[in-house]
Amino acid sequence: MNTPLPPRIDRRLAIKWMLAASAGAMLAHPLKLRAQGAAAPAGKGYGTDPDLMKPYKPGDFWPLTLTDAQRRDAAALCDVIIPAEGPNPSASSVGVVDFVDEWVSAPYPDNLKDRPVILEGLAWVAAAAQKRHGGAFADASDAQRLALCEEMAPEAPEPSELHAASKFFRRFRNLTAAGYFTTPPGMKDLGYVGNRPSATFDGPPPELIAKLGLTDEVKW
Amino acid sequence: MAFVTPSTTADRYDVIVVGSGAGGGQAVYTLTMDGARVLLIEAGRNYDPRSETPMFQTNGAAPLRGAGTPDKPFGYYDATIDGGWTVPNEPYTNASTEEGREFKWWRARMLGGRTNHWARHALRNGPYDFKPYSRDGLGFDWPISYADVAPYYDKVEMLVGVYGMNDGLENTPNSPEGCLLPPPKARIGELYAAKHGRTVGLPVIALHRAVLTRPLDHRVLPAKLHPGNPKAQRVIAEDMQNRAACFWATACGRGCAIRANYQSTTVHLPPAIATGNLDILVNGMVREVAIDDTGKATGVIYVDKATGQEHRARARVVVLAASACETVRLLLNSKSNRFPQGLGNSNGLVGKYIMDTVGANWGGQIPALENYPSYNEDGAGGAHSYVPWWLYQEQLAGKLGFARGYHIEFGSGKGMPGSAPFVPDAGGRTSFGVRMKEDARRYYGSHMGFSGRGEMIPNEDSFCELDPAVKDTWGIPVLRFHWKWSPHEIRQAAHMQKTFADWVSAMGGKNFKAPLPDGTKAIEPGGFIIHEVGGTMMGATPQRSVTNSWAQAWDVKNVFVADGGVFVSNADKNPTLTIMALAWRTADRILSELRQGNL
Numbered sequence: 034m035n036t037p038l039p040p041r042i043d044r045r046l047a048i049k050w051m052l053a054a055s056a057g058a059m060l061a062h063p064l065k066l067r068a069q070g071a072a073a074p075a076g077k078g079y080g081t082d083p084d085l086m087k088p089y090k091p092g093d094f095w096p097l098t099l100t101d102a103q104r105r106d107a108a109a110l111c112d113v114i115i116p117a118e119g120p121n122p123s124a125s126s127v128g129v130v131d132f133v134d135e136w137v138s139a140p141y142p143d144n145l146k147d148r149p150v151i152l153e154g155l156a157w158v159a160a161a162a163q164k165r166h167g168g169a170f171a172d173a174s175d176a177q178r179l180a181l182c183e184e185m186a187p188e189a190p191e192p193s194e195l196h197a198a199s200k201f202f203r204r205f206r207n208l209t210a211a212g213y214f215t216t217p218p219g220m221k222d223l224g225y226v227g228n229r230p231s232a233t234f235d236g237p238p239p240e241l242i243a244k245l246g247l248t249d250e251v252k253w
Numbered sequence: 254m255a256f257v258t259p260s261t262t263a264d265r266y267d268v269i270v271v272g273s274g275a276g277g278g279q280a281v282y283t284l285t286m287d288g289a290r291v292l293l294i295e296a297g298r299n300y301d302p303r304s305e306t307p308m309f310q311t312n313g314a315a316p317l318r319g320a321g322t323p324d325k326p327f328g329y330y331d332a333t334i335d336g337g338w339t340v341p342n343e344p345y346t347n348a349s350t351e352e353g354r355e356f357k358w359w360r361a362r363m364l365g366g367r368t369n370h371w372a373r374h375a376l377r378n379g380p381y382d383f384k385p386y387s388r389d390g391l392g393f394d395w396p397i398s399y400a401d402v403a404p405y406y407d408k409v410e411m412l413v414g415v416y417g418m419n420d421g422l423e424n425t426p427n428s429p430e431g432c433l434l435p436p437p438k439a440r441i442g443e444l445y446a447a448k449h450g451r452t453v454g455l456p457v458i459a460l461h462r463a464v465l466t467r468p469l470d471h472r473v474l475p476a477k478l479h480p481g482n483p484k485a486q487r488v489i490a491e492d493m494q495n496r497a498a499c500f501w502a503t504a505c506g507r508g509c510a511i512r513a514n515y516q517s518t519t520v521h522l523p524p525a526i527a528t529g530n531l532d533i534l535v536n537g538m539v540r541e542v543a544i545d546d547t548g549k550a551t552g553v554i555y556v557d558k559a560t561g562q563e564h565r566a567r568a569r570v571v572v573l574a575a576s577a578c579e580t581v582r583l584l585l586n587s588k589s590n591r592f593p594q595g596l597g598n599s600n601g602l603v604g605k606y607i608m609d610t611v612g613a614n615w616g617g618q619i620p621a622l623e624n625y626p627s628y629n630e631d632g633a634g635g636a637h638s639y640v641p642w643w644l645y646q647e648q649l650a651g652k653l654g655f656a657r658g659y660h661i662e663f664g665s666g667k668g669m670p671g672s673a674p675f676v677p678d679a680g681g682r683t684s685f686g687v688r689m690k691e692d693a694r695r696y697y698g699s700h701m702g703f704s705g706r707g708e709m710i711p712n713e714d715s716f717c718e719l720d721p722a723v724k725d726t727w728g729i730p731v732l733r734f735h736w737k738w739s740p741h742e743i744r745q746a747a748h749m750q751k752t753f754a755d756w757v758s759a760m761g762g763k764n765f766k767a768p769l770p771d772g773t774k775a776i777e778p779g780g781f782i783i784h785e786v787g788g789t790m791m792g793a794t795p796q797r798s799v800t801n802s803w804a805q806a807w808d809v810k811n812v813f814v815a816d817g818g819v820f821v822s823n824a825d826k827n828p829t830l831t832i833m834a835l836a837w838r839t840a841d842r843i844l845s846e847l848r849q850g851n852l
Contacts, residue, residue: 079316080323081335082298085307087505088314113683122688132318141322178684186683205684207674210693214670215313222690223697225670227631228309230500234466236438236630237368241625247444253418253436 073102076142091135098138102157104130105171107205110158113182114209121222129212136208147204154201158185255526256299256533257292259557259564263532266292267555267847269568271539271583274366275829276816276836277574278408278517278525282635283840285448285530286485289847292566293522294537296575296747297335297362299679300369302518306332309659312671319839320672328671330368332508332516334360338780342726345506346733353773356607356717356734358578364535365518366576371467372636373462373505373514374662376449379424381645382824385710389649389656391741392710395821396793396802399426407432411474412489413515413833414496416463416468416633425641431473434466436637437501439632441469442622442665442701443638448641449759453752455661460639461831464505469493484528492524500594504669505634508759514634534566540595541587542571542727542812548591550812552601556727570843573789574815574836578607578717581788581818584799585719597651597806602799603789605716607734608823610659610784611707612748612777616765617757618677622699639663642825646780659707659825661752667698683744701762705749708825710743711787713781736779747772763848784828786817803842804835815839 036141076095083094091097099107108125112131115124124130137148158181162170166177173181185202187195213219259262267289270277273531278295284291307330312319315329322329323653326337335341338357347355380399383394403426409415417436419427434788436459439447447457471493479485496519497511505514512519525531531846536558542549543565552567573580581604587596642658675693676684684692709715714737719730750768769775792798795807804819806812815836817828824831846852 048771080321080330081324081337081341083325083329085310088310089316091316094316110685114689116686118687118690127489136317139317139322141317141324143316178721182685184683188682199683202685206683206689209317209674210675210689211655211672213692215311215318215672217311217313219313220311220670222692222694223670223675224627225389225667225697226627227629227667228311228502228669229629230502231629232500233284234437234499234501234629237441237444238626238628241441241628242444245441245621245625246440247447250448251439251672252339252445252447253440 040248075137076140091131095138095140096133097134102159102169103152104134105134106155106159106169109171109173109178110205111209112184112239113178114206115213120216121236122132124209124213127213127218129209132212133205133208150201150204151208154198157201255531256535257833258534259562262292262534263290264567266290266532266566266568268292268570268572268843269294269566270572270574270706270815271553272296272366272573272575272579272816273517273533274379274574274576274816275369275832277519277572278365278368278521279833279836280519280572280574280815280840281531282525283625283837284844285525285528286479286488287482287844289530289844291525291531291654292436292530292568293533294539294553294566295533295535296365296538296800297366298365299535299536300334300518302332302365302369302508302512302516303510306510308503308510312669318672320559326554327370327506330507333362333790335362336367338372340434344723344725345731346564346720346723348450348733348735353418353738353778354736355439355778356609356715356736357733358732358785359780359783360576360579364533365516365522366519368515369508369830370506371829372662372827373464375410375413375461375463375830376660377426377428377516378402378824378826378828378831380428382822382826385657385822393790393792393821396791396798399729402831402834402838406838407479408828408837409830409833411461413520414465415463415830416459416466418459418818420458422456422458422641423645425730431477431580433461434461437466437633439638440632440666442619442698445619445622445760446663446701446756447638448715450756453755454472454643455640455752455756456640456643457640460636462633462635464633464635465496465498467498471616486526488524492527495629499633501629501633502631504607504635538727538729539575539583540727542573544587544589544591544596544809548714548809550809556729558727561727569847570811570813571814572813572839572843573818577775577786577788577820578702578732579674580816581717582719582812584789586730592808597789597808597812599722599808600796602797604718606711606790607715607785607818608709608711608718608787609778609779610782610823610825610827611705611709611738611745611789612782613705613749613775614777615703615753615757616748617667617701617703617753617762618621618696618765619699619701619757619760619762620704620743621761623695625698627667630668634644636662636664643769653748655741655748657708657710657741657745657825659705660747661703661705663701663703665698665701701757702761703753703756705746705753706782706825706827707745709740709823711822712737712739717788735816738776738779743771743772743776746776750775784823786820786823786828789814789818790821791819792821804839811841813843
């Protein structure tokens with residue numbers, strides 16, 4: 034036992050390396066990425082006079098463009114970000130993947146800007162899962178998915194090699210949250226209780242006003 | 254029949270009104286209620302808020318969760334149709350692409366125009382606001398005073414329904430008894446902001462907004478609005494009963510199917526149609542005002558956008574309410590042998606002195622508001638409180654470095670979730686899982702947004718003219734804009750951000766960034782606040798103005814302007830209420846001149 038064990042490559046470091054490597058691979062093969070659907074979508078927007086009364090679902094105005102493999106990984110990522118929790122459903126079970134697909138497939142400037150961020154991020158996730166677990170991210174175990182997401186959410190200051198992965202993850206997290214919290218169960222989960230007609234507007238509950246020391250502020 | 258086509262218009266009307274927004278809607282209302290036969294021409298399509306307003310649709314049922322896009326800049330459910338800073342088939346140009354020199358021109362091509370979309374902030378100009386030159390030596394005085402307009406503010410408030418309170422603050426006029434509706438209670442964030450605003454000198458008071466917090470009193474108001482006119486009283490009394498009070502749900506920007514808030518299409522046009530005196534022609538792009546040999550207007554020439562064909566409509570009087578800049582365009586395109594520089598432009602002042610509102614934004618997060626228990630905060634579909642300009646005396650004493658004031662619009666609360674982030678992005682790890690949801694619930698409602706809305710002083714470098722080359726789809730020359738903020742506006746914008754940051758700090762909150770002393774970084778581009786006025790200024794003499802104090806063109810006595818074009822200054826107060834008050838006053842003048850045979 035007098036020979037020290039060689040230092041183990043810790044999990045965080047391993048994934049950093051993998052992400053960096055796969056990022057390099059992507060940069061070296063831009064055409065490969067384009068073949069996976071990174072080109073700008075050809076669809077048109079909804080125009081300046083869409084029917085606002087009609088219920089709408091992703092894909093009605095412009096085609097969805099994520100591949101099946103990308104959608105499976107996106108669903109798995111969505112559910113790490115918003116898992117089922119008590120009575121609250123998981124993000125993927127309330128259509129958030131369709132929303133993410135709609136978002137990155139839309140022809141508007143904000144969406145065109147997000148599209149490469151999301152598609153390259155999904156490619157990194159797929160490559161990292163392949164290297165580490167020999168399969169798709171969607172087929173990895175819960176613990177493996179969680180570990181990869183933790184890598185993509187580093188403490189500040191983030192290591193520079195993780196910048197793109199971290200930027201992707203933050204954007205993907207925000208899209209997942211928007212997709213989820215705008216659904217009826219998501220609004221309930223968040224605590225939105227409006228959008229109901231009522232005969233009176235009663236203002237804040239008196240106990241809340243008192244708790245924040247604002248009783249004297251009620252002037253009307 | 255209210256809606257007509259080019260082949261079913263009458264041979265001749267008493268008045269043609271071009272544009273159906275706040276000014277056009279008010280002019281049409283006042284004229285038809287008093288018996289004038291009116292043709293209203295609108296460049297956009299017909300629009301019925303009763304059947305087209307997405308009242309309870311949630312963002313989850315909208316494309317992109319309702320996010321704004323170039324097609325719908327204020328979000329999918331915003332009421333605007335065929336509108337925005339770009340409009341299909343209708344370009345405009347800028348003389349300079351330099352930063353700070355561009356003007357962005359917002360339009361809405363629909364019946365009711367931009368009144369379907371606005372914030373419903375309905376503030377009166379104060380006495381100072383009509384005589385700014387006398388007060389500080391800058392800009393111009395109006396040829397009229399607050400006292401001239403006050404009776405019309407009263408009438409407009411009673412007709413459209415405005416909530417608010419009388420606070421008696423400087424240059425922030427009270428309304429006479431019976432004009433205002435009670436304001437809705439302040440939300441928790443508004444109360445919190447009010448308490449801590451006081452420590453930095455900010456008076457938080459009830460906002461004035463054009464939303465019915467209770468039904469209009471159809472027994473009392475009609476006689477005050479139309480004394481001696483029983484038919485008008487009957488029509489408006491009946492219409493008031495068809496407007497419901499706010500039911501405290503859904504944002505006003507979507508429009509209002511129950512007609513609880515003011516849009517030209519919910520307030521002005523239904524009773525005007527009920528008089529039987531109004532014809533409405535939609536999809537009519539007015540190209541020019543037609544003139545006869547004596548120099549009087551005979552009507553207008555317009556393009557039917559459905560066919561591209563040109564048509565004429567005739568009337569004894571033409572009222573232009575196409576919006577400040579569109580009215581300028583129309584006048585400049587109305588060239589004739591008699592008026593080679595365009596109509597009303599013999600002194601070259603048409604298009605000059607365009608003003609927008611100075612805007613700067615800010616955001617902060619207030620830890621004291623984290624995790625408060627949810628209650629329904631939709632309220633009146635917009636803000637309930639605001640801060641009027643509060644430093645009149647310091648400013649007059651020259652202590653501020655800029656000459657005109659601003660008011661503060663602010664908001665917080667647990668509104669309907671949309672596409673914006675739910676957890677602050679700045680600093681730390683990107684949370685996810687149960688932790689992220691806890692964060693989202695914790696921060697929900699704890700963000701506060703601030704917008705300064707300030708007065709711009711008219712200047713020689715901000716104007717519009719016809720572009721010498723570019724034409725729209727119908728071959729009509731388009732506008733070219735010139736824009737420049739003066740140091741007054743730039744410094745004012747910096748002052749806004751400093752004030753907001755101090756206020757957030759006073760609330761124990763976190764500012765998302767530090768305010769910069771350089772106002773050019775804070776100020777929104779020209780046109781962004783969508784309060785552009787001027788271009789056909791009223792004045793006391795034909796040498797110095799385009800219209801007289803009745804908004805009547807000096808050069809052509811049967812042409813009037815009923816939009817924001819006649820503004821001589823652009824007080825911090827949102828212009829819509831003043832546009833309506835002036836349009837009512839102008840329409841009264843037209844009626845009396847018609848009766849006396851002067852037109």
